[in-house]
Amino acid sequence: xxxxxxxxxxxxxxxxxxxxxxxxxxxxxxxxxxxxxxxxxxxxxxxxxxxxxxxxxxxxxxxxxxxxxxxxxxxxxxxxxxxxxxxxxxxxxxxxxxxxxxxxxxxxxxxxxxxxxxxxxxxxxxxxxxxxxxxxxxxxxxxxxxxxxxxxxxxxxxxxxxxxxxxxxxxxxxxxxxxxxxxxxxxxxxxxxxxxxxxxxxxxxxxxxxxxxxxxxxxxxxxxxxxxxxxxxxxxxxxxxxxxxxxxxxxxxxxxxxxxxxxxxxxxxxxxxxxxxxxxxxxxxxxxxxxxxxxxxxxxxxxxxxxxxxxxxxxxxxxxxx
Amino acid sequence: xxxxxxxxxxxxxxxxxxxxxxxxxxxxxxxxxxxxxxxxxxxxxxxxxxxxxxxxxxxxxxxxxxxxxxxxxxxxxxxxxxxxxxxxxxxxxxxxxxxxxxxxxxxxxxxxxxxxxxxxxxxxxxxxxxxxxxxxx
Numbered sequence: 026x027x028x029x030x031x032x033x034x035x036x037x038x039x040x041x042x043x044x045x046x047x048x049x050x051x052x053x054x055x056x057x058x059x060x061x062x063x064x065x066x067x068x069x070x071x072x073x074x075x076x077x078x079x080x081x082x083x084x085x086x087x088x089x090x091x092x093x094x095x096x097x098x099x100x101x102x103x104x105x106x107x108x109x110x111x112x113x114x115x116x117x118x119x120x121x122x123x124x125x126x127x128x129x130x131x132x133x134x135x136x137x138x139x140x141x142x143x144x145x146x147x148x149x150x151x152x153x154x155x156x157x158x159x160x161x162x163x164x165x166x167x168x169x170x171x172x173x174x175x176x177x178x179x180x181x182x183x184x185x186x187x188x189x190x191x192x193x194x195x196x197x198x199x200x201x202x203x204x205x206x207x208x209x210x211x212x213x214x215x216x217x218x219x220x221x222x223x224x225x226x227x228x229x230x231x232x233x234x235x236x237x238x239x240x241x242x243x244x245x246x247x248x249x250x251x252x253x254x255x256x257x258x259x260x261x262x263x264x265x266x267x268x269x270x271x272x273x274x275x276x277x278x279x280x281x282x283x284x285x286x287x288x289x290x291x292x293x294x295x296x297x298x299x300x301x302x303x304x305x306x307x308x309x310x311x312x313x314x315x316x317x318x319x320x321x322x323x324x325x326x327x328x329x330x331x332x333x334x335x336x337x338x339x340x341x342x343x344x345x346x347x
Numbered sequence: 348x349x350x351x352x353x354x355x356x357x358x359x360x361x362x363x364x365x366x367x368x369x370x371x372x373x374x375x376x377x378x379x380x381x382x383x384x385x386x387x388x389x390x391x392x393x394x395x396x397x398x399x400x401x402x403x404x405x406x407x408x409x410x411x412x413x414x415x416x417x418x419x420x421x422x423x424x425x426x427x428x429x430x431x432x433x434x435x436x437x438x439x440x441x442x443x444x445x446x447x448x449x450x451x452x453x454x455x456x457x458x459x460x461x462x463x464x465x466x467x468x469x470x471x472x473x474x475x476x477x478x479x480x481x482x483x484x
Contacts, residue, residue: 279463
């Protein structure tokens with residue numbers, strides 16, 4: 026649980042010899058409290074970094090009030106870090122994941138489909154840039170991604186897993202970006218409409234009836250919300266529209282069968298399912314990678330495409346080479 | 348493209364556009380039924396629907412820039428209708444927000460796709476919201 030007034034960040038985003046521009050706190054088990062680890066003026070030392078690297082479960086936080094400084098630290102340094110050969114691959118992956126969460130949160134807070142589309146395009150261009158310098162590794166990714174099943178986390182994780190699949194089946198760079206943006210936007214139909222038009226009063230929308238209706242209608246609603254946005258592509262619209270279709274025709278909203286479903290939608294279905302299974306939910310614990318693939322392999326050729334599952338499984342089990 | 352209702356009879360339009368649908372047997376049985384449809388608990392429609400089987404011609408009017416997918420005018424089978432919308436059986440999938448013109452035996456309407464459901468390999472149930480409606484003289 027995150028202490029009040031603090032925001033959890035990934036420890037591996039604290040890059041040696043850089044200053045995060047905000048106080049950094051760590052959780053001290055013995056004291057059962059957070060303690061200051063670095064002040065806002067201090068650079069991350071090699072020893073501080075080694076401590077974080079050797080304690081991967083160490084919880085790290087920044088002040089909620091200065092979270093924007095941490096975001097600026099990520100945004101300003103990202104491009105330099107991605108091309109810096111001395112920075113280990115897992116750090117680059119952690120930084121890009123955190124950058125995605127931050128950037129997509131900015132887009133989400135913009136309260137419009139346009140702002141979310143812009144921020145997801147920005148993210149995916151950086152992901153493609155990263156892939157020119159290193160191979161994004163599934164195991165590293167699993168280690169650095171959040172698994173809290175929130176809207177932003179799920180959007181980013183689905184895009185990351187979709188990236189691994191699209192790369193595995195040798196899509197072109199342009200197509201990979203297109204698929205990743207579509208995957209990041211795949212659930213925009215779930216957003217409470219008042220959040221987009223400024224009329225949301227903050228009332229509870231968690232009734233079972235409302236949630237059931239949203240679950241059933243969000244592919245259509247997502248398509249409808251995005252279809253007139255300048256620059257949106259057919260592939261991205263179909264990802265939002267078809268990501269709950271199943272190969273055996275028992276999916277929704279249309280009930281399409283195998284050959285009628287767009288390949289990019291099949292990629293998103295697999296990515297979406299994997300993140301759903303490996304995330305913590307209110308009523309179900311996160312599954313391990315192996316357990317998740319057991320479930321998904323039992324659904325291949327009825328719900329999910331076997332080639333896409335194989336691609337993701339190969340990427341997620343491959344040892345880091347960076 | 349079909350001629351307008353003013354210069355061509357509806358029967359002629361139907362003859363010019365043969366039906367290419369493959370209606371599944373269970374849907375053919377359902378099409379024989381008449382009268383008001385019972386609404387489900389989760390149905391959010393505000394006006395009742397009536398079963399009403401009949402031929403119509405559907406013509407593409409406007410699509411979305413990302414998904415142009417124009418199609419030739421096609422004969423479809425009207426499945427049910429209400430004051431605000433209708434559904435048809437068609438041989439292809441349409442997408443939400445696409446606009447069509449539909450020539451019915453009694454009227455011409457422009458309508459927007461709100462949903463599509465696959466019933467068979469050449470049979471989709473497409474739901475429309477009516478935008479404009481003009482009775483045939």
